[in-house]
Amino acid sequence: MAILERITRNIDNRFWDPGSEAFPVKNRYTAGMAGQRFFKEIKENGKIFGSKCQSCKITYVPARIYCERCFERLEEWVDVGTEGTIYSFTVVYKTKSGKPKESPSIIVAVKIADGLLIHRLNGCSVEDIQIGMPVKAEFKPKAERRGGIEDIKYFKPL
Amino acid sequence: MRKVAIVGAGMTKFVRRALETPKELAYEATKTALDSCDLRLEDIDCVAHGSAPDAFDGIHQKGEYLADGCGGWNKPTMRVYVGGGTGVHAIIHGWHHIASGMFDTCLVVCEEKMSSAMPHAQGFFLTIFDAITERSLHPNLLWIFALEMNRYMQRYGYTKEDMALVAVNNKRNGLKNPASQFKDEVTVEDVLNSEIMAYPVSRLDVSPVSDGAAAIVLAAEPVARRLTDKPIWIEGVGWTLDTAYWGTRDLYYPRYLDKAARMAYEMAGIREPAKQINIAEPYDPFGYKALHHMEGLQLSPRGKTVELLRDGHFALDGNLPMCPSGGLLGVGNPIAAAGTMKVCELFWQLRGEAGERQVPGNPRLGVAQAWGDLMQVSSVVVVGN
Numbered sequence: 236m237a238i239l240e241r242i243t244r245n246i247d248n249r250f251w252d253p254g255s256e257a258f259p260v261k262n263r264y265t266a267g268m269a270g271q272r273f274f275k276e277i278k279e280n281g282k283i284f285g286s287k288c289q290s291c292k293i294t295y296v297p298a299r300i301y302c303e304r305c306f307e308r309l310e311e312w313v314d315v316g317t318e319g320t321i322y323s324f325t326v327v328y329k330t331k332s333g334k335p336k337e338s339p340s341i342i343v344a345v346k347i348a349d350g351l352l353i354h355r356l357n358g359c360s361v362e363d364i365q366i367g368m369p370v371k372a373e374f375k376p377k378a379e380r381r382g383g384i385e386d387i388k389y390f391k392p393l
Numbered sequence: 394m395r396k397v398a399i400v401g402a403g404m405t406k407f408v409r410r411a412l413e414t415p416k417e418l419a420y421e422a423t424k425t426a427l428d429s430c431d432l433r434l435e436d437i438d439c440v441a442h443g444s445a446p447d448a449f450d451g452i453h454q455k456g457e458y459l460a461d462g463c464g465g466w467n468k469p470t471m472r473v474y475v476g477g478g479t480g481v482h483a484i485i486h487g488w489h490h491i492a493s494g495m496f497d498t499c500l501v502v503c504e505e506k507m508s509s510a511m512p513h514a515q516g517f518f519l520t521i522f523d524a525i526t527e528r529s530l531h532p533n534l535l536w537i538f539a540l541e542m543n544r545y546m547q548r549y550g551y552t553k554e555d556m557a558l559v560a561v562n563n564k565r566n567g568l569k570n571p572a573s574q575f576k577d578e579v580t581v582e583d584v585l586n587s588e589i590m591a592y593p594v595s596r597l598d599v600s601p602v603s604d605g606a607a608a609i610v611l612a613a614e615p616v617a618r619r620l621t622d623k624p625i626w627i628e629g630v631g632w633t634l635d636t637a638y639w640g641t642r643d644l645y646y647p648r649y650l651d652k653a654a655r656m657a658y659e660m661a662g663i664r665e666p667a668k669q670i671n672i673a674e675p676y677d678p679f680g681y682k683a684l685h686h687m688e689g690l691q692l693s694p695r696g697k698t699v700e701l702l703r704d705g706h707f708a709l710d711g712n713l714p715m716c717p718s719g720g721l722l723g724v725g726n727p728i729a730a731a732g733t734m735k736v737c738e739l740f741w742q743l744r745g746e747a748g749e750r751q752v753p754g755n756p757r758l759g760v761a762q763a764w765g766d767l768m769q770v771s772s773v774v775v776v777g778n
């Protein structure tokens with residue numbers, strides 16, 4: 236080996252901006268057959284839908300077109316409401332380049348029916364947040380919704 | 394080793410741009426394959442799935458992402474990846490699972506969604522080239538094919554018109570395939586008049602960018618006999634690779650395939666492949682590649698393949714039909730799924746279920762092959778009824 240470069244402290248191993256050497260190709264994604272309908276309901280009606288497998292007694296959120304357990308096609312769509320409970324959470328203090336964030340942000344895994352949505356939590360101090368706490372989705376005004384997960388601004392305590 | 398049979402097959406249509414997510418595409422193919430042999434997911438012991446570069450679908454660790462769409466939830470699941478060779482290699486991978494005695498049933502599923510790459514999937518290939526000696530020239534895959542095609546033509550005195558015959562043959566077959574993404578017949582003039590991408594490769598010499606998935610169900614002998622009266626046996630498998638250094642490779646003869654084919658034939662007890670094989674599904678991402686691969690598969694004498702093609706030897710009603718499915722040129726090329734599609738086609742052909750494109754005369758033996766990685770790997774599967 237001709238070059239010896241050793242990092243002994245993890246903190247020295249930092250994210251850097253690739254700048255002008257960024258790759259000349261990107262990916263564009265589709266929401267899919269289930270996603271198309273799921274996000275249309277959020278955008279147009281402010282509703283969150285799951286899809287239910289009758290034989291496995293599971294309601295998937297976000298809705299899917301098939302049950303991963305028994306492989307049946309899921310035809311039954313269920314309005315699961317806009318409330319859930321905090322299944323787990325984390326508090327983010329630093330940006331990816333290692334600088335302190337202006338204010339810490341709270342990321343929650345919200346249990347709705349048998350599924351999870353990952354999102355932000357707002358209106359709750361870091362000291363007060365608890366696993367099991369009931370929360371509710373706060374949507375953007377209808378005119379601003381684009382048919383994506385960001386149509387939900389954040390979850391907030393009930 | 395135990396005998397392994399294909400008992401079911403299914404695929405999506407191949408399309409330019411699918412609304413379905415990669416998982417949903419995989420599900421549609423897998424579900425169709427299961428339904429085709431009246432099996433439920435609980436009857437499946439393990440999953441062997443395949444997909445080419447993660448970058449195409451734009452999801453790193455695509456194998457893990459795809460797993461549940463392939464029926465892999467809570468089952469032993471393993472992804473195989475050898476670039477373009479993946480679609481046939483995944484079947485060898487699934488064959489191992491059952492031949493070894495570990496499992497009685499296995500789902501083999503391959504998926505690719507190339508339309509997500511913007512502006513074009515070719516961009517993702519930049520980093521397969523040598524970073525020091527080649528990359529600054531901004532190479533792309535067409536360069537490799539152009540260099541090979543030119544060398545092949547020069548070696549045997551072939552013309553661009555000779556090479557165009559393959560696209561015409563395969564695209565004509567593809568018109569009879571309900572999964573094909575094309576609807577128009579193509580003539581030699583059309584191919585010759587299509588724009589030159591990188592000489593001597595013209596646009597219609599090239600298979601398209603596609604989205605799609607294909608799946609088969611494998612079973613051990615006693616299970617297969619219980620499930621169906623018409624099991625299609627995997628008689629032989631083979632895979633090898635040539636050097637990744639272009640300069641030490643024959644660009645006009647696919648040595649990466651020669652040994653893989655011989656390995657598969659030996660296992661299948663085939664001594665004279667050109668006489669014994671009834672249907673060939675050589676890998677055809679470009680017209681000349683099908684000819685290359687017919688020679689590597691020992692199905693055609695080197696330098697005589699164009700003559701045989703002109704004589705109708707490889708037509709649907711010829712002695713050795715080539716790409717009755719339509720191949721990548723005639724159906725579409727969602728990379729990994731395209732290779733598996735070739736084995737699906739052999740399954741339907743050998744069971745007499747290929748409809749309008751059925752090869753006459755009760756074909757008994759078929760061979761499918763795919764090619765990939767740094768353009769130097771090949772996988773071969775021989776199947777029989």
Ligand SMILES: [Zn+2]
Nearest residue numbers: 288291302305
């Ligand atoms: Zn279920």
